[in-house]
Amino acid sequence: MDPARGAVTDGATVPREVLIADDHPLYRDALTSAVQGALPGAQVHGADSVPTLLALIEAHPQADLLLLDLHMPGARGFSALAHIRGQYPGLPIVVVSAHEEAAVVRRALAHGASGYLAKSAAGEDIGAAVRAVLAGEVWVPATMTPGQTELKPDEAAVAARIAELTPQQFRVLGMIAEGLLNKQIAYELGVSEATIKAHMTAIMRKLGVSNRTQVALAASQLALDQTPLPLLPDED
Structure with a gap:
């Protein structure tokens, strides 16, 4: 975040730029209205899935803030939060969720x-x-005091x-966790199966696993619930 943004310079205020990622249009609109009420003149950009969000972040590298829903196409639990924090450490993120449990x-804070x-x-x-x-503060409602934050x-x-993971590797990971096959992922991303296989190899290396099911199991560590995943077919 640029500390000069939102400040008055030479008589003009540099507007804040806020990204909102939520797959429910009505709630995304409600968040937009709340942000613009709190930050008059703010530029707000919306995304309805993780792939759309990653493209949005790349298009707006100077964004000041991200409001991130935990439940969106392309993400499982805290996976998008973990990835974006790693790739864009200077972008503050406020998680927005229907879950109100202290755990x-x-x-999320951890x-x-x-x-x-x-x-x-x-x-x-x-x-x-x-x-x-x-x-620069950390904010949670008083009714949701979380206590110690440690993973x-x-x-x-x-x-x-x-x-x-690179943004494209993370997109592939999300599709693997959804059970899509290489040919389906290649079609969705508009690339060849060979490209997806190369991404798979890199993903398995970075995650320290050796097959497709283990990739999905690793991703499930960041799920909000720990529902067991079915075995996934390995592909040549």
Whole structure:
């Protein structure tokens, strides 16, 4: 975040730039209104999936803040948070979620979130969170006091490895976790199967695993729930 943004320079205020990632259009619009109410003149850009979000971040590298929903196409639990924190460490992130459990708040902060908002939050709370995080503070509602924030060693290790993936490798990882085959992933991304196989090799190396099922299991370490995943077919 550029400390000069939002400040008055030569009589003009440099507007804040905020990214909002949520796959529900109505809630995304509500967040946009709350942000613009808290930051008059702010430029707000929206995304409805992780692939769209990654492209948005690349298009707006000077963004001041990201409001990130944990449940979106292309992400499983805290995987998007871990990846974006690793790739863009200077971008503050406020997690927005329907989950209000203290354990989930703790995990979000431990993964590097600068704030946590419940989807039931009032507009004034959203504004307070945005202003606090832009001022360099960590913000959670008083009713959601998280206590100690520390990840389990296995989860921390997986998060660190996912942070090392390139944006395209992370897109592929999300599709693997959804059970898509190489040819389906290649079609969705508009590349060849050979390219996807090369990404798979790099993903397995970075995650320290040897097959497709282990890739998905590693990603599941960052899920909000620990629902067992089915075995995935390995491909040549």
